[in-house]
Amino acid sequence: MATLGAVIGVPHYPFHYRQVSAPSSQWSSETRAMVERGEMMREKLAASRPDALVVIGSDHAHQFFMDNMPQFLLGKMAHFDGIFYNEIREFGMAPVTVPGDEQLAGALLVEVLRRGADFAFSNELKLDHSVITPLQFVRPEFDLPIVPIMTNCAAQPMPPGSRLLQVGRILREAIEALPQRRISVVVSGHMSIEVGGTRQFLPGPTDEAFDDEVTRLIAAGDGEGLADFCTFERMSQAGNATYQFSNFIIAMGLRGDFPCTHAEALKRAGTSQAWYSWEPEGVQ
Amino acid sequence: MSRYLLDKFLYQVDRSPGELDAYARDPAGYVERWEKEVAHVIGGGERTSGHALSDAERKAIVGIDIREMYRLGAHPFILWTAMLPLIEQRHSSFPEALRAYQDAIAGLGTPDWST
Numbered sequence: 001m002a003t004l005g006a007v008i009g010v011p012h013y014p015f016h017y018r019q020v021s022a023p024s025s026q027w028s029s030e031t032r033a034m035v036e037r038g039e040m041m042r043e044k045l046a047a048s049r050p051d052a053l054v055v056i057g058s059d060h061a062h063q064f065f066m067d068n069m070p071q072f073l074l075g076k077m078a079h080f081d082g083i084f085y086n087e088i089r090e091f092g093m094a095p096v097t098v099p100g101d102e103q104l105a106g107a108l109l110v111e112v113l114r115r116g117a118d119f120a121f122s123n124e125l126k127l128d129h130s131v132i133t134p135l136q137f138v139r140p141e142f143d144l145p146i147v148p149i150m151t152n153c154a155a156q157p158m159p160p161g162s163r164l165l166q167v168g169r170i171l172r173e174a175i176e177a178l179p180q181r182r183i184s185v186v187v188s189g190h191m192s193i194e195v196g197g198t199r200q201f202l203p204g205p206t207d208e209a210f211d212d213e214v215t216r217l218i219a220a221g222d223g224e225g226l227a228d229f230c231t232f233e234r235m236s237q238a239g240n241a242t243y244q245f246s247n248f249i250i251a252m253g254l255r256g257d258f259p260c261t262h263a264e265a266l267k268r269a270g271t272s273q274a275w276y277s278w279e280p281e282g283v284q
Numbered sequence: 285m286s287r288y289l290l291d292k293f294l295y296q297v298d299r300s301p302g303e304l305d306a307y308a309r310d311p312a313g314y315v316e317r318w319e320k321e322v323a324h325v326i327g328g329g330e331r332t333s334g335h336a337l338s339d340a341e342r343k344a345i346v347g348i349d350i351r352e353m354y355r356l357g358a359h360p361f362i363l364w365t366a367m368l369p370l371i372e373q374r375h376s377s378f379p380e381a382l383r384a385y386q387d388a389i390a391g392l393g394t395p396d397w398s399t
Binding site for chain 1: 288291292295298299300301326327354359360361362363364365368369382386389390391392393394397398399
């Protein structure tokens with residue numbers, strides 16, 4: 001039986017790569033805070049001693065479009081290419097290659113399907129910043145094989161919070177049903193955020209009350225409360241792209257009996273940044 | 285009305301610098317060709333007939349009219365990403381380009397962007 005090492009929740013703020021590419025003497029206090037949090041999460045992930053990672057992200061209308069929009073999709077490839085043309089252009093990100101594990105991915109998919117979550121799959125998946133940016137924070141060596149899972153954050157309708165929580169629980173059971181491995185999960189998402197709408201790039205967080213309440217619920221270990229609070233209407237009120245928070249609801253199902261060891265809405269211009277971790281009892 | 289096809293146009297034109305440049309150079313000619321040759325093609329090349337651009341949508345795309353595309357319910361994420369490089373060509377900094385986009389959609393709130 002496989003062991004779940006830790007669940008690490010980080011942002012996928014796409015401008016980070018460009019900001020830290022500048023000399024550190026030029027970093028803003030916001031960039032420094034992001035680097036510090038990223039380093040803390042990198043250490044937590046390393047301490048969990050994983051031999052593979054499940055990375056939960058969300059394709060931002062890069063590979064997926066409304067002709068064929070999966071709610072949940074698992075990538076099965078020996079390696080993955082990351083970063084799309086318009087991310088290079090807009091965010092200054094660099095293309096990368098990430099190792100995969102086809103056998104592990106296939107086995108995980110079977111276990112997920114057995115438990116009633118009908119994931120789609122892809123044998124030709126390209127990864128956007130929702131997977132690459134988190135890895136740049138917590139495993140910048142890109143040396144561990146990953147199984148990427150993409151959730152729909154781009155097109156209405158999306159699954160309700162109760163289903164996200166349930167899928168998280170199914171994923172936990174499915175991971176633990178795999179043969180002997182040590183697997184940790186990296187989950188990424190946004191807090192309140194607007195993209196392409198009238199409230200984007202505000203001087204402060206888009207909806208601070210939303211960011212604080214979801215973080216309070218996560219710190220309190222209240223998955224049901226989080227799922228109930230995060231209706232599509234409430235998330236839309238917090239910004240037209242706030243649905244990208246949904247992966248953290250999955251994380252609340254995935255965490256099982258792991259206590260929350262860090263929960264923070266790091267406030268910065270435009271959008272707060274989500275930093276969460278869940279680790280086995282006894283880990284600080 | 286086909287909000288889906290409006291989004292499909294913006295999604296596809298943003299796939300490569302060549303497409304964006306061709307659109308910006310000759311919007312009317314590009315859109316005419318796109319509707320004929322690309323708009324109704326799926327997957328491996330099969331065609332569908334379930335969608336058509338409305339006159340208002342076509343006019344907005346040909347006019348690179350951000351306000352009108354946004355008002356008609358273009359996916360905000362896709363609209364912003366596709367339009368940004370075109371706006372940036374006319375402005376010397378990101379803050380200026382951002383201001384131009386925000387001015388273009390000012391007062392419109394969040395139109396229904398479901399498809």
